[in-house]
Amino acid sequence: xxxxxxxxxxxxxxxxxxxxxxxxxxxxxxxxxxxxxxxxxx
Numbered sequence: 001x002x003x004x005x006x007x008x009x010x011x012x013x014x015x016x017x018x019x020x021x022x023x024x025x026x027x028x029x030x031x032x033x034x035x036x037x038x039x040x041x042x
Contacts, residue, residue, distance in 0.1 A: 016029060
């Protein structure tokens with residue numbers, strides 16, 4: 001993994017985690033992401 005990719009992954013992880021304050025919120029975010037991927041795959 002290149003340095004840029006690793007930095008981007010850390011940044012995105014921090015962004016996602018800062019957006020959800022609770023475990024329930026994180027679960028909802030993950031579910032929404034899964035649904036979006038599923039719709040894109042159809």
